[in-house]
Amino acid sequence: xxxxxxxxxxxxxxxxxxxxxxxxxxxxxxxxxxxxxxxxxxxxxxxxxxxxxxxxxxxxxxxxxxxxxxxxxxxxxxxxxxxxxxxxxxxxxxxxxxxxxxxxxxxxxxxxxxxxxxxxxxxx
Amino acid sequence: xxxxxxxxxxxxxxxxxxxxxxxxxxxxxxxxxxxxxxxxxxxxxxxxxxxxxxxxxxxxxxxxxxxxxxxxxxxxxxxxxxxxxxxxxxxxxxxxxxxxxxxxxxxxxxxxxxxxxxxxxxxxxxxxxxxxxxxxxxxxxxxxxxxxxxxxxxxxxxxxxxxxxxxxxxxxxxxxxxxxxxxxxxxxxxxxxxxxxxxxxxxxxxxxxxxxxxxxxxxxxxxxxxxxxxxxxxxxxxxxxxxxxxxxxxxxxxxxxxxxxxxxxxxxxxxxxxxxxxxxxxxxxxxxxxxxxxxxxxxxxxxxxxxxxxxxxxxxxxxxxxxxxxxxxxxxxxxxxxxxxxxxxxxxxxxxxxxxxxxxxxxxxxxxxxxxxxxxxxxxxxxxxxxxxxxxxxxxxxxxxxxxxxxxxxxxxxxxxxxxxxxxxxxxxxxxxxxxxxxxxxxxxxxxxxxxxxxxxxxxxxxxxxxxxxxxxxxxxxxxxxxxxxxxxxxxxxxxxxxxxxxxxxxxxxxxxxxxxxxxxxxxxxxxxxxxxxxxxxxxxxxxxxxxxxxxxxxxxxxxxxxxx
Numbered sequence: 001x002x003x004x005x006x007x008x009x010x011x012x013x014x015x016x017x018x019x020x021x022x023x024x025x026x027x028x029x030x031x032x033x034x035x036x037x038x039x040x041x042x043x044x045x046x047x048x049x050x051x052x053x054x055x056x057x058x059x060x061x062x063x064x065x066x067x068x069x070x071x072x073x074x075x076x077x078x079x080x081x082x083x084x085x086x087x088x089x090x091x092x093x094x095x096x097x098x099x100x101x102x103x104x105x106x107x108x109x110x111x112x113x114x115x116x117x118x119x120x121x122x123x124x
Numbered sequence: 125x126x127x128x129x130x131x132x133x134x135x136x137x138x139x140x141x142x143x144x145x146x147x148x149x150x151x152x153x154x155x156x157x158x159x160x161x162x163x164x165x166x167x168x169x170x171x172x173x174x175x176x177x178x179x180x181x182x183x184x185x186x187x188x189x190x191x192x193x194x195x196x197x198x199x200x201x202x203x204x205x206x207x208x209x210x211x212x213x214x215x216x217x218x219x220x221x222x223x224x225x226x227x228x229x230x231x232x233x234x235x236x237x238x239x240x241x242x243x244x245x246x247x248x249x250x251x252x253x254x255x256x257x258x259x260x261x262x263x264x265x266x267x268x269x270x271x272x273x274x275x276x277x278x279x280x281x282x283x284x285x286x287x288x289x290x291x292x293x294x295x296x297x298x299x300x301x302x303x304x305x306x307x308x309x310x311x312x313x314x315x316x317x318x319x320x321x322x323x324x325x326x327x328x329x330x331x332x333x334x335x336x337x338x339x340x341x342x343x344x345x346x347x348x349x350x351x352x353x354x355x356x357x358x359x360x361x362x363x364x365x366x367x368x369x370x371x372x373x374x375x376x377x378x379x380x381x382x383x384x385x386x387x388x389x390x391x392x393x394x395x396x397x398x399x400x401x402x403x404x405x406x407x408x409x410x411x412x413x414x415x416x417x418x419x420x421x422x423x424x425x426x427x428x429x430x431x432x433x434x435x436x437x438x439x440x441x442x443x444x445x446x447x448x449x450x451x452x453x454x455x456x457x458x459x460x461x462x463x464x465x466x467x468x469x470x471x472x473x474x475x476x477x478x479x480x481x482x483x484x485x486x487x488x489x490x491x492x493x494x495x496x497x498x499x500x501x502x503x504x505x506x507x508x509x510x511x512x513x514x515x516x517x518x519x520x521x522x523x524x525x526x527x528x529x530x531x532x533x534x535x536x537x538x539x540x541x542x543x544x545x546x547x548x549x550x551x552x553x554x555x556x557x558x559x560x561x562x563x564x565x566x567x568x569x570x571x572x573x574x575x576x577x578x579x580x581x582x583x584x585x586x587x588x589x590x591x592x593x594x595x596x597x598x599x600x601x602x603x604x605x606x607x608x609x610x611x612x613x614x615x616x617x618x619x620x621x622x623x624x625x626x627x628x629x630x631x632x633x634x635x636x637x638x639x640x641x642x643x644x645x646x647x648x649x650x651x652x653x654x655x656x657x658x659x660x661x662x663x664x665x666x667x668x669x670x671x672x673x674x675x676x677x678x679x680x681x682x683x684x685x686x687x688x689x
Contacts, residue, residue, distance in 0.1 A: 019496025026503045061488065088491035089484060092542055110495035110529060113502065 005121040007032035010052065014044040014070075015059045015086075020109070024057055027113040028120075041065035048077040055120050060087035060094065068097055075102055084119050086111065231310075231329035235264045239280050242324060251310070251331055253303035264327075269301040284323070292316050292325065297332060309336040359438075359457035363392045365450060367408050379438070379459055381431035392455075397429040412451075420444050420453070425460065436461045476539065476661075479643075483539035487532050494532075498525045531652055537591065538643060538658040544585035544665050548689050551614050551621055552578050554586055558593040559612070562601065570607040573597065577614040579621035583689040588662045595655040596625045596682050602648065603629025603680060620668070620685040631674040640672060659684075 011028050015021040016039045025035045036051065038044050041064045047053075056074055060066075075083060085098050086107040095106045105119040225232055231248030235241055241264050244256040252259075252267055259266065265276040283289060291298075295313035302308060309332040317324050353360055359376030363369055369392050372384040380387075380395055387394060393404040411420070423441030430436065437460040445452050505518025552575065559573035600610045604627050613624040632640060639645045641660050646653035663670045668686040675681060 017492050017496045019493070019500040023496065023499025023503050027499075061492075086495075088488040088495065089536070109491050110498040110525065113499060 006117060009033045009054045009120065010036070011120065012036050012038065012044065012047055012051075012053045012056045014038050014041075014056065014062065016040060016062050017059075020059075020086075023113065024116065027117065031117055033120075039063075041070045044070060045073060045077075048074050053078055053081050055082040055084070057116065057120075058083060058085045060085055060090055060098075068094070068101060071098060071101055071103065082120060084116065231327075231331075233264065233267075233327045233329065235325050235327070237280070237284055237323045237325075239263050239265065239277055243326075248329065251302075251308075251329060252300060258303075267300055269299055269307045272299065273301070300329065308333045359455075359459075361392065361395070361455045361457065363453050363455070365408070365412065365452065367392050367405060370452065376457065379430075379436075379457060380428065386431075395428055397427055397435045400426070401429070428457065437464045480540040483535050487536050491529060491532055494525050494529055498522055501525075534652050534654045534658065538654045538661060541588070541658070541661050541665055542585075544588050544662075546583045546585055546666075548581045549584045549586050549589060550581050551623055551686075554589060555593055555612050555614065555623060558590050559597060561590075561594065562597050568598070568601045568606055571601045571604065571610055572608075573610045573612060575612045575614065579614050579616040579623075580688040582621050582666075582686045584666050584686060588665070589686075592659045592662045592684065593623075595659045596684070599655055600625050600627035600629070600680070600682070603627045605629075616688065617685070619688055621688050623684045623686075625682045625684075626679055628679045631678055631680050632672065634674075637672065637674070 006028065009028075009032075011033045013021055013024050013028070013035055015024065015037075018039075021037055021039065025037050028035050036047050036053070038047055040062050044056075044058070048056075056078065058071060058074065062070070071083065071085070083103050084105040084107065085103050086109055087094070088109040090098075090106055090108060098106055107116065107119075226246040228245060228247045231251040232243065232245040233241060233248050234243035240261055241259045244254070244259050249255055254267075263277070265273045268276055279290065283292065291312065292314045293316070295311060297309060298312045299307050300310045311330040311332055313328050315326045315328075317326065353371075353373050356373060356375050359379045360371070360373040361369060361376050362371035369387045369390055372382070372387050377383055382394075391405070393401045396404060407418070411417070419440065420442045421444070423439060426438060426440045427435050428438045439458040439460055441456045443454045443456075445454060501518050501521050505515050505522070508515040508518065555575050559575065562568055562571070562573065597610060597612075604610070608628050611626040613622075613626065615622050615624075636647060641657050642653075643657040644653040660670050663684055663686070666686055668684060670685075671683045673681045673683065
């Protein structure tokens, strides 16, 4: 994979666990992305309302969100963006529903950062 | 001559009366005695009259012959006085006889050779409800219900023709028929006599209604109790005061595997495992000495010991009874095997459900920070000089985190296995592809998996079955120290497909076998102890079974059975 594919992608990272958020942001920044970090659903909705994003990296479980309503709201506000999700314990049913709502990839934590980067590259 | 005749007549009469008294006193006297008693008065009376008539006629002849009127007159007067006296005596004795016969509690009936009733005493009137006047001269079969009613003439004719006695001189229990049509049991003894050359039969009838009804009550009550004891689902064991088994019902036979014959007379402690086996005699002795009840009248859960030595839980209630002055104890034993099994199953299910909830929470709470640590340490490690010790350490940290993560996943798979998403699965194919997966593991390079046989397709979740097969193959490979041939036999039995994994390892020690499906139990230096328990849960989620065998020849066979599609 070529990091150039990710260059200047504007990515919203929604994750409350600071180490994960930091790791993702570092990885994507190194690949040339422009990263906006938020730690909860409210922050995600605010960011989506005020900025445009090429991609969203969304944690399933947040302090103020524990379902797929946030995903639906973000998809509505950012219709053209790529969305990937992650969870420490996503049940097969949640994964299925999320994918039905347009999520490109659902990562089971912990996961490889390389896999995350690969999922964000727009298919040609 | 007259005096002699009279003397003999009177002697016979007195003897008859005595016999009648004997009958009166002892209604169980032999039928022969009855016969004598019945014939004698009649015979005696007839004889006396005959003798007197003959004697009188003879006297008249000699009177005519002699012509000595004076002497004759005197003789005649004398004789007539004597006759009058004798007749009076006879009348007295006849009345005595009649009163004896009539006062007899038993019925007395005399019939002739045609079966017609000649005599019918008060006892018979009371028994049958007929006055004598209604029955005299009629066929005695009127006193019998069908089929004897119809058959009696035949019996009588046969006896007269052949002399083969079925009841005469024997006596037996028969059924009588009252005037009102009701039947009743009676003991009949029949004697035969000849009166004036005519054969007659005397029947003495003893009412058995009360005895029979009592017997019937006793019999039906005993039969009822026996039926209850025999058909009881619970075991019933009766022991005497010394602990010896007196009764052992079929349910007890089923429970313990002993037949009643085998244990009757044995000490009841044969049904108990150590230490109760040794202590039971002391318990009994202590109870006899102190009368302090520890179990009698209370009941408790105890352990029984079968003939084959195996033990099982049972609820025992003991009651004490005194029969004929002897103490006995009745134990009622209710098998708790099934209840205990269900309780254990419920406990396990509850524990697993709780573990499942716990594991789900734990997984998120552990895996999330693990993911954070892993990601951060990888990034930090990537910034260190590539061949530095620090960089190597960060890689070690990542591999430990991965091991922890695998443990979390294994725990989740065991504690909260996903619902199987079933489709038709060809076991042969699935086992082969799983075995190929295994051979890719460098640690198991020395293992060759041989798959043989086939089975109809099963409805299963191939991903979950793969986990089962991987676990079992890896277990077998570890048992063989990573070297040798692992044989997988596929077959079918009834509606089940079977996959048997046979390793040639050392087998599983007997003391370990009961625990091999217990989560986190492991004999390996490394390993979570979740492989077999998870395999079991996943197989059970498919309504299948899993069993482990250690054949005497060595090795271990794990048998998985799954319902065929």
